[in-house]
Amino acid sequence: MPHKDQRRICHISTVHPIEDVRIFYRECRSLARAGYEVHLVISASEPAVREGVHIHPIRVVKNRLLRMLFMPWVAMKNALETKASLYHYHDPELLLMGFVLRWVLGKKVVFDIHESVPRQIMSKHYLPRFTRKPISLCYRLLERMFITGQPLIVANKNTVSDYSSNTYLVQNYPEMIAIASDEKRKSAVPLLVYVGGVAKIRGAMVYVELARKLAERGHDFRMQIVGHYREKLGKELKSKIEKSHLQDKVVLTGRLDWLKAMKLVSQATIGMCLLLPVPNYTTCLATKIIEYMMVGTPVLASNFDQWRPYVEGERTGMMADSTNIDEVVDVCERMLADTDELAAMGQRGMAAVRNKYNWSSEFKVLLKCYEDLLKK
Numbered sequence: 001m002p003h004k005d006q007r008r009i010c011h012i013s014t015v016h017p018i019e020d021v022r023i024f025y026r027e028c029r030s031l032a033r034a035g036y037e038v039h040l041v042i043s044a045s046e047p048a049v050r051e052g053v054h055i056h057p058i059r060v061v062k063n064r065l066l067r068m069l070f071m072p073w074v075a076m077k078n079a080l081e082t083k084a085s086l087y088h089y090h091d092p093e094l095l096l097m098g099f100v101l102r103w104v105l106g107k108k109v110v111f112d113i114h115e116s117v118p119r120q121i122m123s124k125h126y127l128p129r130f131t132r133k134p135i136s137l138c139y140r141l142l143e144r145m146f147i148t149g150q151p152l153i154v155a156n157k158n159t160v161s162d163y164s165s166n167t168y169l170v171q172n173y174p175e176m177i178a179i180a181s182d183e184k185r186k187s188a189v190p191l192l193v194y195v196g197g198v199a200k201i202r203g204a205m206v207y208v209e210l211a212r213k214l215a216e217r218g219h220d221f222r223m224q225i226v227g228h229y230r231e232k233l234g235k236e237l238k239s240k241i242e243k244s245h246l247q248d249k250v251v252l253t254g255r256l257d258w259l260k261a262m263k264l265v266s267q268a269t270i271g272m273c274l275l276l277p278v279p280n281y282t283t284c285l286a287t288k289i290i291e292y293m294m295v296g297t298p299v300l301a302s303n304f305d306q307w308r309p310y311v312e313g314e315r316t317g318m319m320a321d322s323t324n325i326d327e328v329v330d331v332c333e334r335m336l337a338d339t340d341e342l343a344a345m346g347q348r349g350m351a352a353v354r355n356k357y358n359w360s361s362e363f364k365v366l367l368k369c370y371e372d373l374l375k376k
Helices: 021-033 064-080 092-104 117-121 129-146 157-162 204-216 231-243 258-267 287-294 325-337 339-355 359-374
Strands: 008-017 037-043 048-050 053-058 086-089 109-113 152-154 167-169 191-195 222-226 250-254 270-273 299-302 317-320
Touching (some): 008 021, 008 092, 021 037, 021 053, 021 359, 037 064, 053 064, 086 359, 092 129, 109 359, 117 129, 167 359, 191 204, 204 222, 204 250, 204 325, 222 258, 270 325, 287 299, 299 325
Parallel strands (some): 008 037, 008 086, 037 053, 191 222, 222 250, 299 317
Antiparallel strands (some): 048 053
16 A cells, blocks of 8 residues: 555546546545545535545536536646545546646646547547547557556457556456345336436447337337436437337436446346447447446347446347347347246356456556555
């Protein structure tokens, strides 16, 4: 453990909400419990101390360009006021800020790469297709320039080889949580749940179409789609739900506190993760798969090779081509028809997370990164 004077850490994000699972629930809370003084500069309504983490609020800026131009410097000002020994930032938009902290102000800095941004750019719907490859290349070049001399934390093992040797793999596995047996009782009517960002490339339309086909085939079920969605997509989804007469079966819940979301998933018959095959998803493990497993819920997932060891390898669910709705429906029906196997899948999932895919081993790597940096 670093010297007492070195235990003040500041995490910074201008993009993520305060409820972000990796930043707040896993990293910040764990560091506070480990004896660090943890500060978090993030979009929030007011200053607070939550579970030992000191929250320093910055305003939410919806305009993407304004946020990228101005909020990094607002965040840096707030972060410097904490007088931290180490600054841990989470967003690509903060690359220049991180460079200034490291090379102009001489601070100790670490960049946490949640996802492969160059791959993300290749599937950004708001970018014309012909611009995506050059923008992705430009980002990669800028990133390499700005992160010089900084240790990196990456969440995806397939991203490690993209960077230098000064890289720490801290996978986004869940922290085991205890849910009372009465709270995790499975729904009497089959319940299908998705938790995560709600977007078309994340399967939003696939879930509603799955519900429509299941209803057509006479299934009695309920479906909850949990997570933040843009107003335009919300209207489109609700219109499709109404036109398909699914109002009594499908609910758009919006964003839920992570613990509440996990309690809901624990009651579900199936946890859905039918993301579309875009580069960033086919090469990165979706954390929600491990979270579904953690609470004993079988997984219906896209048939990506990177996900196969966790779903088919651990026998915790079944996989389907998310672009083939008939295949998705058939696989879902097979799962619903075998209640004994569903129960076994849930038990195997919990065991796999308890023994292998949990946050405790990943947190040790995060601590090692901090200790290596702070002792320099």
